[in-house]
Amino acid sequence: MKIHIYTDIDTLFGRAARLWMDVLLEAGHEVEFMDLGNGTDAPLPDVGPCDLNLLVVGIFAFERFGTQGLPRHGKHLLWMLDPLTRDSAATMHHHKARLFDVLAPRLHAVIAMDAAIEAYLNRHFPALTTFRLPYLVAEKHITAPRAEAARERGVLMLGGDSPRRREAEQYFLAGSFPGLKAEFISGGMWGAARDAYRAGSRICLNIHADAQHTYFDQFRTFETWAAGTPVLSDVCDDLAEFGIEAGVHLAMAEPKDMPAMCAGLLADAPRREAMAQAAQALLRERFTPAAWRSKMLAMVDSLA
Numbered sequence: 001m002k003i004h005i006y007t008d009i010d011t012l013f014g015r016a017a018r019l020w021m022d023v024l025l026e027a028g029h030e031v032e033f034m035d036l037g038n039g040t041d042a043p044l045p046d047v048g049p050c051d052l053n054l055l056v057v058g059i060f061a062f063e064r065f066g067t068q069g070l071p072r073h074g075k076h077l078l079w080m081l082d083p084l085t086r087d088s089a090a091t092m093h094h095h096k097a098r099l100f101d102v103l104a105p106r107l108h109a110v111i112a113m114d115a116a117i118e119a120y121l122n123r124h125f126p127a128l129t130t131f132r133l134p135y136l137v138a139e140k141h142i143t144a145p146r147a148e149a150a151r152e153r154g155v156l157m158l159g160g161d162s163p164r165r166r167e168a169e170q171y172f173l174a175g176s177f178p179g180l181k182a183e184f185i186s187g188g189m190w191g192a193a194r195d196a197y198r199a200g201s202r203i204c205l206n207i208h209a210d211a212q213h214t215y216f217d218q219f220r221t222f223e224t225w226a227a228g229t230p231v232l233s234d235v236c237d238d239l240a241e242f243g244i245e246a247g248v249h250l251a252m253a254e255p256k257d258m259p260a261m262c263a264g265l266l267a268d269a270p271r272r273e274a275m276a277q278a279a280q281a282l283l284r285e286r287f288t289p290a291a292w293r294s295k296m297l298a299m300v301d302s303l304a
Contacts, residue, residue, distance in 0.1 A: 145228030
């Protein structure tokens with residue numbers, strides 16, 4: 001098959017897109033990669049015919065496709081990496097869902113990264129072919145955890161700005177634990193800089209953008225694990241779906257309790273090292289292309 005793979009932020013989703021490209025090329029498909037960038041107004045690239053468009057994209061491409069349409073040639077398969085909800089109180093994810101809902105009738109199939117997305121699709125778009133595939137990390141991007149002495153940062157939170165995350169930052173600024181600091185960086189850091197910050201931190205936080213839509217954040221967690229850094233996650237109830245055990249593969253706490261949890265973890269380097277090692281072992285066992293290659297190729301072949 002001739003397959004075009006699209007992403008909209010190469011330094012954010014590019015690894016996931018290229019992971020697919022490697023699998024498809026090894027299987028003998030002809031593959032071309034397109035980075036749409038994070039603009040929303042430019043016309044789509046003028047490319048030739050293909051059999052399938054594999055879309056590994058986020059909201060920038062959603063907006064662009066919504067106004068300009070999907071690529072003219074081939075069928076359209078979207079790997080859905082963003083949570084979806086029609087609850088308007090969940091501002092960030094409700095916005096993504098509205099953009100997705102415009103595109104859904106024009107898609108031939110969607111790959112859901114978790115049970116919640118699959119349930120959303122089955123409820124609102126029951127005629128749409130739906131597959132399941134978690135976020136994956138290529139083995140070559142899993143790097144050994146840095147030694148404690150080589151970690152120049154303490155606690156790090158990378159993610160878009162939201163009132164809930166600003167409130168979480170205030171818990172750290174309250175000073176209940178002298179010497180404990182957390183860096184909250186709200187956007188604009190992708191690619192090599194993002195990797196370096198993660199790898200050089202002792203703990204990375206995952207905090208939900210809002211309290212109305214909580215979920216296990218595969219994208220942030222798996223990329224952080226690959227960088228060799230332990231994760232302290234906001235509370236969610238879907239870890240079992242991924243074979244993840246709180247306290248073994250990651251730590252978990254409500255935002256108000258995160259400073260205390262971080263203080264304890266920072267004082268216990270062996271525990272953090274054990275969590276990082278356990279997390280990477282799970283990545284290698286369950287979340288690399290080797291574990292999913294046959295299913296990935298079957299999804300593509302079903303749309304031939």
